[in-house]
Amino acid sequence: AQKITQTQPGMFVQEKEAVTLDCTYDTSDPSYGLFWYKQPSSGEMIFLIYQGSYDQQNATEGRYSLNFQKARKSANLVISASQLGDSAMYFCAMTPPPGGSEKLVFGKGTKLTVNP
């Protein structure tokens, strides 16, 4: 069974600084997808970034980058130049190999607070 672990219940960062949110995963499948979502207090889950298990390079999307270390089974999210609007819950998630239902397995999330 797949499992996602996010060990940081809460993180604080100063505006304009970078922050790393940790995510480790467990799976026996060689093929999988890793996602990060942001959930503001409004509730909507906002897709941030995706990393495939066979992708050779770390994914980047604007201020977001994913530090993918396959051997260590970690997929940490790095947010550069934090903004006040980045304050939210952040969830790491994974999907099984393609070929059927691709339900997302989520971690428990990390609450990020950006201080002015």
Place this chain on the structure above:
Amino acid sequence: KAGVTQTPRYLIKTRGQQVTLSCSPISGHRSVSWYQQTPGQGLQFLFEYFSETQRNKGNFPGRFSGRQFSNSRSEMNVSTLELGDSALYLCASRRQGTSGVSTDTQYFGPGTRLTVL
């Protein structure tokens, strides 16, 4: 392009009642999944529909059911509501749904917040 929409956004029901939640996926998306989010259990997968067929179901009692229509819109129904059903119910849509293709991102709607009194 319009995102995933969910109606209603908020619901208050009493124990024993039933409720129907609706989800309209992004245009062109054929797969719709439902998730329940509670403070205690976190985000849990309920079920996924593709081409009007339930393809996978999470570990929830039979009181939780769903369906998908030919236009890919989906509804989920919870019968005989219990206090523990109070949660944020999130719907997500995905473009692909067939085997042998790379993983497609699931895009979520704003959720329906259900309160059971």
